[in-house]
Amino acid sequence: MRKLALSDDILMRVEKPARYIGNEVNSVMKPKEQAAIRFAMCFPDVYEIGMSHLGIQILYSMLNEWEDVWCERVYSPWVDLDKIMRERNIPLFALESQEPVKNMDFLGVTIQYEMCYTNILQVLDLAQIPLYAKDRGEDMPIVIGGGPCAYNPEPIADFFDLFYIGEGETQYRNLFDRYLENRRRGGTRQDFLRSAAQVPGIYVPQFYEELYKEDGTIKGRRKLYEELPDVILKELVTDMTNSYYPLKPVVPFIKVTQDRVVLEIQRGCIRGCRFCQAGQLYRPVRERDADRLKEYAMQMLANTGHEEISLSSLSSSDYSRLNELLDFLIEDCSRKHVNISLPSLRIDAFSLDAMSKVQDVKKSSLTFAPEAGSQRLRDVINKGLTEEVILKGAALAFEGGWTRVKLYFMLGLPTETEEDIKGIGDLSNKIAAVFFDTVPKDKRVNGKVQIVTSTSFFIPKPFTPFQWAPMCTKEEFLNKAYLTKQGIMEQLNQKSIKYNWHEADASVLEGVFARGDRRIAKVIYEAYRRGCLFDAWSEYFHNDVWMECFEACGVDIGFYTTRERADDEIFPWDFLDCGVTKQFLLREWKKAKEQTVSQNCKEQCQGCGAARFGVGICYGQNAV
Amino acid sequence: MKIRIKFAKYGVMKFIGHLDMMRYFQKAVRRAGIDIRYSEGFSPHQIMSFAAPLGVGIESYGEYMDIEVLSMTSEEDMKQALNRVMVEGVEILSVNVMPDNAKNAMASVAAASYQIRPKEDGSWGAFPAKDLDGRLKAFYAQETIPYTKETKKNVVELDLKQGLYELSADADGTVYMLVNASSSGSIKPAMVLEKFCGSIGAEFSQDAFRITRLETYADLADPGDAHKFVPLSDAAE
Numbered sequence: 001m002r003k004l005a006l007s008d009d010i011l012m013r014v015e016k017p018a019r020y021i022g023n024e025v026n027s028v029m030k031p032k033e034q035a036a037i038r039f040a041m042c043f044p045d046v047y048e049i050g051m052s053h054l055g056i057q058i059l060y061s062m063l064n065e066w067e068d069v070w071c072e073r074v075y076s077p078w079v080d081l082d083k084i085m086r087e088r089n090i091p092l093f094a095l096e097s098q099e100p101v102k103n104m105d106f107l108g109v110t111i112q113y114e115m116c117y118t119n120i121l122q123v124l125d126l127a128q129i130p131l132y133a134k135d136r137g138e139d140m141p142i143v144i145g146g147g148p149c150a151y152n153p154e155p156i157a158d159f160f161d162l163f164y165i166g167e168g169e170t171q172y173r174n175l176f177d178r179y180l181e182n183r184r185r186g187g188t189r190q191d192f193l194r195s196a197a198q199v200p201g202i203y204v205p206q207f208y209e210e211l212y213k214e215d216g217t218i219k220g221r222r223k224l225y226e227e228l229p230d231v232i233l234k235e236l237v238t239d240m241t242n243s244y245y246p247l248k249p250v251v252p253f254i255k256v257t258q259d260r261v262v263l264e265i266q267r268g269c270i271r272g273c274r275f276c277q278a279g280q281l282y283r284p285v286r287e288r289d290a291d292r293l294k295e296y297a298m299q300m301l302a303n304t305g306h307e308e309i310s311l312s313s314l315s316s317s318d319y320s321r322l323n324e325l326l327d328f329l330i331e332d333c334s335r336k337h338v339n340i341s342l343p344s345l346r347i348d349a350f351s352l353d354a355m356s357k358v359q360d361v362k363k364s365s366l367t368f369a370p371e372a373g374s375q376r377l378r379d380v381i382n383k384g385l386t387e388e389v390i391l392k393g394a395a396l397a398f399e400g401g402w403t404r405v406k407l408y409f410m411l412g413l414p415t416e417t418e419e420d421i422k423g424i425g426d427l428s429n430k431i432a433a434v435f436f437d438t439v440p441k442d443k444r445v446n447g448k449v450q451i452v453t454s455t456s457f458f459i460p461k462p463f464t465p466f467q468w469a470p471m472c473t474k475e476e477f478l479n480k481a482y483l484t485k486q487g488i489m490e491q492l493n494q495k496s497i498k499y500n501w502h503e504a505d506a507s508v509l510e511g512v513f514a515r516g517d518r519r520i521a522k523v524i525y526e527a528y529r530r531g532c533l534f535d536a537w538s539e540y541f542h543n544d545v546w547m548e549c550f551e552a553c554g555v556d557i558g559f560y561t562t563r564e565r566a567d568d569e570i571f572p573w574d575f576l577d578c579g580v581t582k583q584f585l586l587r588e589w590k591k592a593k594e595q596t597v598s599q600n601c602k603e604q605c606q607g608c609g610a611a612r613f614g615v616g617i618c619y620g621q622n623a624v
Numbered sequence: 625m626k627i628r629i630k631f632a633k634y635g636v637m638k639f640i641g642h643l644d645m646m647r648y649f650q651k652a653v654r655r656a657g658i659d660i661r662y663s664e665g666f667s668p669h670q671i672m673s674f675a676a677p678l679g680v681g682i683e684s685y686g687e688y689m690d691i692e693v694l695s696m697t698s699e700e701d702m703k704q705a706l707n708r709v710m711v712e713g714v715e716i717l718s719v720n721v722m723p724d725n726a727k728n729a730m731a732s733v734a735a736a737s738y739q740i741r742p743k744e745d746g747s748w749g750a751f752p753a754k755d756l757d758g759r760l761k762a763f764y765a766q767e768t769i770p771y772t773k774e775t776k777k778n779v780v781e782l783d784l785k786q787g788l789y790e791l792s793a794d795a796d797g798t799v800y801m802l803v804n805a806s807s808s809g810s811i812k813p814a815m816v817l818e819k820f821c822g823s824i825g826a827e828f829s830q831d832a833f834r835i836t837r838l839e840t841y842a843d844l845a846d847p848g849d850a851h852k853f854v855p856l857s858d859a860a861e
Contacts (some may be wrong), residue, residue: 002636053735251651
């Protein structure tokens with residue numbers, strides 16, 4: 001029987017002790033002696049969030065396939081346990097072996113959103129690993145970061161020994177072999193980092209220095225050793241169908257956010273929405289073969305016992321064999337009493353038919369993401385969805401019995417005017433009107449339609465055409481939300497429309513982290529020292545403390561958020577290459593300001609640069 | 625077909641709450657490929673019910689659940705199929721086909737037996753383990769054992785004696801008790817421990833004890849007669 005790191009009295013005192021005991025179905029136990037490499041894989045948020053992440057499931061299973069590696073999981077202890085661990089000086093442990101993380105060879109951290117940065121420090125701190133990479137001794141784990149936020153690692157560069165840029169499936173074996181080789185030779189930590197820097201996609205931040213101009217912008221970078229790469233190209237999977245996929249994912253005991261089998265049908269997106277970072281980072285689009293997916297679905301359901309399955313991709317409607325795959329799943333799953341949760345699909349006759357087969361029409365809602373209120377602004381952001389398509393889809397849906405529609409918009413997009421904002425209310429109203437026009441009075445199930453309109457605040461992200469764009473101030477954001485609310489209140493059908501908006505404080509902070517440089521690290525460190533933690537959870541987000549820390553560290557928020565960047569400014573992330581060229585992004589930024597749309601990858605190659613990988617949608621097409 | 629499954633829950637699994645155990649078994653039944661019956665309607669669910677919820681932190685070797693299946697090969701096959709997909713700390717002890725008219729496990733529960741050991745040094749305050757049985761007997765000999773149960777909504781006065789059927793200890797300080805576990809008048813072992821500790825002047829803390837449920841019983845006696853407790857797995861015979 002496994003011995004737990006926490007005593008019974010602690011586990012009986014904390015909320016949801018199941019977060020900390022491991023032992024889940026398909027979790028991997030190994031004889032310690034067999035594992036030459038001990039790897040702790042961390043998602044720096046609470047268990048229920050971290051366990052829902054597909055990327056960790058992939059890497060966890062893949063690493064454990066290797067006989068000489070034991071990969072275990074670590075999540076952020078919730079605030080109740082955090083307090084106890086500090087009081088009693090209990091080192092953070094991995095769930096499987098229950099042994100301290102500080103005794104592992106590697107601590108891998110997936111960095112999925114900027115607001116988890118203080119949680120990364122919490123994990124290091126509770127693990128009793130020095131927060132700054134430069135302070136770590138020979139016996140400390142190598143701390144490696146990955147995930148979308150690694151595409152601008154500079155704000156957290158001081159806390160990491162390595163970053164892995166790109167898709168994790170490709171280079172871990174290479175990295176581990178170098179680690180073992182270094183150990184065999186009796187090499188030091190520095191020796192290993194030197195060797196790791198030669199691995200494609202691996203970035204060793206402490207070997208580079210960021211240089212600034214007098215105006216505070218970046219002048220360039222200085223590297224410590226001649227052999228280091230100047231530019232680090234992202235790693236990517238070239239053959240999706242034959243790449244590793246976890247057929248026995250871990251099944252948690254407690255309810256988690258994603259409590260189902262997840263089938264990743266493709267990676268990347270053809271659409272090229274100009275605000276969207278994922279749409280650029282994961283280029284080119286690569287599909288996984290539908291027959292393979294059918295096999296995976298059956299095996300994963302049998303291996304987990306999950307009662308639900310869902311498809312994962314950035315834009316499922318663009319998957320070429322979607323109809324065939326859905327027909328198969330609907331047939332197979334209804335026999336097994338397995339529910340299918342459909343991802344956001346383009347609303348058309350086919351998807352409505354599929355949805356009506358798998359969900360209770362009366363209870364479910366439809367989602368549209370026009371992102372902007374006017375056609376003009378939708379052209380700026382290159383969002384192909386037109387009003388006509390939305391209204392047509394809504395009419396079809398209302399005929400099919402749906403009465404609830406969710407609409408997603410962004411506020412603060414580049415070039416946005418009051419007219420564009422007014423468009424949000426207008427569009428919401430038109431959709432409600434379509435309901436009253438389409439559904440005769442005697443057939444209205446609840447007698448009414450419910451439109452839920454939500455807005456988030458636009459945050460410019462690295463490696464998007466909008467990386468040059470100024471971001472709004474908090475006051476501008478709130479004013480825009482107010483205008484949106486007013487616009488909705490003025491509508492004829494305003495009683496059918498509910499409006500939700502996000503808080504602005506956290507968006508401003510996210511904006512700083514997203515396009516920040518190395519000078520941000522001290523602010524994050526200071527905020528953590530002053531108790532900031534779980535910033536992604538609004539009840540634990542302390543904006544006043546953050547503002548004090550920026551003040552104390554002498555860091556100007558506006559420099560990172562509201563400042564408009566010159567076309568030739570060097571960005572903190574320019575030394576990384578995500579496949580898409582800066583020239584392409586700049587071209588798109590200029591087209592955006594001229595309200596010119598770009599065709600998607602299927603219609604016409606835009607020469608983004610990702611064709612050089614020679615895979616996926618770029619392969620065999622007329623790529624530029 | 626009605627099936628009664630007896631299982632044990634121990635080790636780290638004692639931290640998994642009742643609702644999560646239900647979810648665990650719903651998935652386990654699918655993994656084991658059991659041809660379980662589903663309810664009708666738009667969102668069908670498995671026909672599955674549990675006998676008596678077990679508190680978080682308590683281990684058990686006498687848990688029961690009932691399921692209905694459309695087909696099966698044998699009780700032994702089903703037991704093995706389930707055991708192949710269990711995690712460490714959950715073990716299927718028996719599988720029994722029940723008569724169609726059998727009362728379900730939850731309605732049948734009348735009593736449960738528990739074993740209690742102090743966790744740390746194995747001591748019960750100032751009293752040597754060998755004296756414990758005598759102390760318990762004296763405690764049990766009281767006419768009434770009043771207990772004030774405070775819930776979020778109200779305060780209830782109970783007499784533990786009514787639902788305490790057996791109480792003893794062996795020479796090494798292990799306490800055994802049989803208590804009412806039915807939907808009416810059930811009492812928890814911790815209540816008895818609290819009163820007993822109070823009576824011998826020992827400090828009570830639930831964390832200080834390792835509590836294990838040994839068995840869950842049905843009562844086959846006719847109303848008014850003396851109790852005739854049998855394990856739930858035998859309740860149909």
